[in-house]
Amino acid sequence: MSGLEELYKEIILDHYRNPRHQGELECPPAHKTEGFNPLCGDEVSLTFLIEEDSIKELRIAGQGCSISQASASMMAAAIQNKSIEEVRDLSREFKAMMSIHEETIINADQEPVSPVALTLGDLEALKGVVKFPVRIKCATLSWNTLLTGLDDLDT
Amino acid sequence: MTLPSDLKHRFPLLSQVVNGHNIVYLDSAASSQKPDCVIDAMNHYYETINANVHRGAYEIAAQATEEMEQARKRIANFIGCDSPHEVVFTKNATESFNLIARSWGGSNLSQGDAVLITDMEHHANIVPWQILSAEKGFEIRWLPLTPDGLLDLDQLDQLLDGVKMVSVTAMSNVLGTLNPISEIAERAHAAGALVAVDGSQYVPHLPTDVHELQADLLCFTGHKMCGPTGIGVLWGREELLDSMPPFLGGGEMILDVRRDGFTANELPHKFEAGTPPIAEIIGLGAAVDFLNSLGMQNVRDHEIALTDYALRSLNDRYGEEIVIHGPSDPLQRGGVISLEYRGVHPHDLSQVLDQRGICIRAGHHCAKPLMKELGVPATSRASMYLYNDESDVDALVDSLESAGEMFAL
Numbered sequence: 359m360s361g362l363e364e365l366y367k368e369i370i371l372d373h374y375r376n377p378r379h380q381g382e383l384e385c386p387p388a389h390k391t392e393g394f395n396p397l398c399g400d401e402v403s404l405t406f407l408i409e410e411d412s413i414k415e416l417r418i419a420g421q422g423c424s425i426s427q428a429s430a431s432m433m434a435a436a437i438q439n440k441s442i443e444e445v446r447d448l449s450r451e452f453k454a455m456m457s458i459h460e461e462t463i464i465n466a467d468q469e470p471v472s473p474v475a476l477t478l479g480d481l482e483a484l485k486g487v488v489k490f491p492v493r494i495k496c497a498t499l500s501w502n503t504l505l506t507g508l509d510d511l512d513t
Numbered sequence: 514m515t516l517p518s519d520l521k522h523r524f525p526l527l528s529q530v531v532n533g534h535n536i537v538y539l540d541s542a543a544s545s546q547k548p549d550c551v552i553d554a555m556n557h558y559y560e561t562i563n564a565n566v567h568r569g570a571y572e573i574a575a576q577a578t579e580e581m582e583q584a585r586k587r588i589a590n591f592i593g594c595d596s597p598h599e600v601v602f603t604k605n606a607t608e609s610f611n612l613i614a615r616s617w618g619g620s621n622l623s624q625g626d627a628v629l630i631t632d633m634e635h636h637a638n639i640v641p642w643q644i645l646s647a648e649k650g651f652e653i654r655w656l657p658l659t660p661d662g663l664l665d666l667d668q669l670d671q672l673l674d675g676v677k678m679v680s681v682t683a684m685s686n687v688l689g690t691l692n693p694i695s696e697i698a699e700r701a702h703a704a705g706a707l708v709a710v711d712g713s714q715y716v717p718h719l720p721t722d723v724h725e726l727q728a729d730l731l732c733f734t735g736h737k738m739c740g741p742t743g744i745g746v747l748w749g750r751e752e753l754l755d756s757m758p759p760f761l762g763g764g765e766m767i768l769d770v771r772r773d774g775f776t777a778n779e780l781p782h783k784f785e786a787g788t789p790p791i792a793e794i795i796g797l798g799a800a801v802d803f804l805n806s807l808g809m810q811n812v813r814d815h816e817i818a819l820t821d822y823a824l825r826s827l828n829d830r831y832g833e834e835i836v837i838h839g840p841s842d843p844l845q846r847g848g849v850i851s852l853e854y855r856g857v858h859p860h861d862l863s864q865v866l867d868q869r870g871i872c873i874r875a876g877h878h879c880a881k882p883l884m885k886e887l888g889v890p891a892t893s894r895a896s897m898y899l900y901n902d903e904s905d906v907d908a909l910v911d912s913l914e915s916a917g918e919m920f921a922l
């Protein structure tokens with residue numbers, strides 16, 4: 359079952375069993391954004407409070423598999439008090455971890471993609487998901503949902 | 514009579530090893546595996562008589578045409594129909610439903626009319642009607658379910674008022690429920706409605722006779738019945754198909770084309786525009802030969818016994834920890850088992866099973882309105898076919914426990 363252990367690291371199961379930052383904030387002043395995974399029916403609803411261009415607080419509601427739930431929980435922990443710019447950077451790094459395979463990094467003629475920065479912290483535990491392509495959407499659901507929410511702020 | 518016990522050997526894929534385990538294939542409701550004779554028939558076509566049909570005057574073109582039309586005859590016989598021109602080849606069941614909606618619906622439905630479907634339909638029998646309804650403004654009504662996953666026939670007559678078409682599945686791909694099609698058809702006909710039947714899950718698993726079903730139209734799909742992908746069937750009563758305008762336009766479907774218009778071909782070619790999937794039709798012909806050689810009643814009997822065994826094994830072992838959707842009586846259902854186990858998300862459950870080579874499906878199974886009725890976003894679905902046996906069920910039952918240990922909250 360080595361493959362499974364790579365996917366379901368202990369820390370992921372911990373976030374799944376004890377998800378952090380659950381619930382909903384009152385809107386307004388908070389903003390709300392929702393995302394769906396059409397493949398499996400998972401849905402996530404995020405409410406977040408912006409203060410001085412930073413995410414002061416974020417809460418998660420919805421239902422999903424262990425990967426999507428743990429990813430949302432870790433994301434909430436990682437972005438607390440970060441500026442919107444930093445959150446976007448972090449999401450870019452997270453997505454790079456999800457979809458860029460080592461071969462392409464080595465073969466590429468262009469600038470080598472920078473190795474995943476340490477700032478991902480706990481989120482790095484989700485690295486194993488890359489080996490299970492159907493689950494990448496589970497891991498990125500909360501991030502994509504948050505990005506949509508942040509984009510909506512501008513409009 | 515029963516099925517031969519070594520049937521798995523006829524299916525090359527079933528001797529594959531996945532993640533270090535012999536494959537346990539429990540996803541036949543999504544697509545069945547293919548026996549050697551189907552693969553051979555398609556290879557034989559490509560290696561010896563590959564040519565376009567209906568046009569060439571040379572030997573292999575004639576042979577290809579002959580084999581394709583022979584396959585049509587055998588497929589017609591397989592569903593109790595002795596008029597092969599009532600069998601129209603499509604790409605899959607989905608295209609068959611789109612054909613019905615576009616062609617029949619497009620010329621018969623308008624504001625004030627209604628189409629009745631049910632809460633257990635596959636998207637293939639929902640969305641084509643919704644697309645058309647957005648154009649034509651007719652109403653789509655839904656026949657609800659009883660708590661044990663049967664159609665609520667008490668509401669049928671009342672809902673039929675003003676309905677021109679009842680489009681209903683013969684067997685649910687989520688609940689396994691077998692629906693009383695001939696009874697529904699009698700009541701629909703009495704109310705002046707036509708009946709289209711989704712046989713995608715029924716035709717592969719039970720003896721089928723379109724006259725007994727009393728259907729006007731029947732859709733099914735080759736890849737769920739030991740045949741290849743890319744081939745589906747629409748059967749319809751001759752007068753009805755004759756009255757319907759063409760669906761796709763192009764070659765094959767015309768008798769004549771002039772600058773000012775065209776004359777449509779005769780049945781079934783009127784509905785078969787362009788070069789057909791010749792190898793796939795021949796493959797489906799080989800699949801029905803294979804099913805006939807086993808006997809469809811034997812296939813059904815095998816699945817009743819196996820479903821009974823699976824339901825008992827799961828319930829005995831897990832009791833309150835497991836919820837199995839749909840009817841509990843194996844005689845009222847097919848071998849499709851949607852389950853929830855200790856709240857483990859279907860994705861996680863199927864991932865753990867995959868590590869043991871067990872293939873089940875996690876998701877909404879293209880039946881989102883039904884998921885909503887069941888109050889779940891998705892289910893884990895194990896589905897069985899003629900090649901499955903008790904060892905496959907045992908593997909499923911045994912593996913649930915480790916998924917529970919890992920993920921139950």
Ligand SMILES: Cc1ncc(COP(=O)(O)O)c(C=O)c1O
Nearest residue numbers: 605606607635637686713714734
């Ligand atoms: C009940 C039912 N109807 C229709 C379909 C559609 O079949 P296809 O995708 O081959 O068109 C399926 C299969 O997914 C099904 O289970």
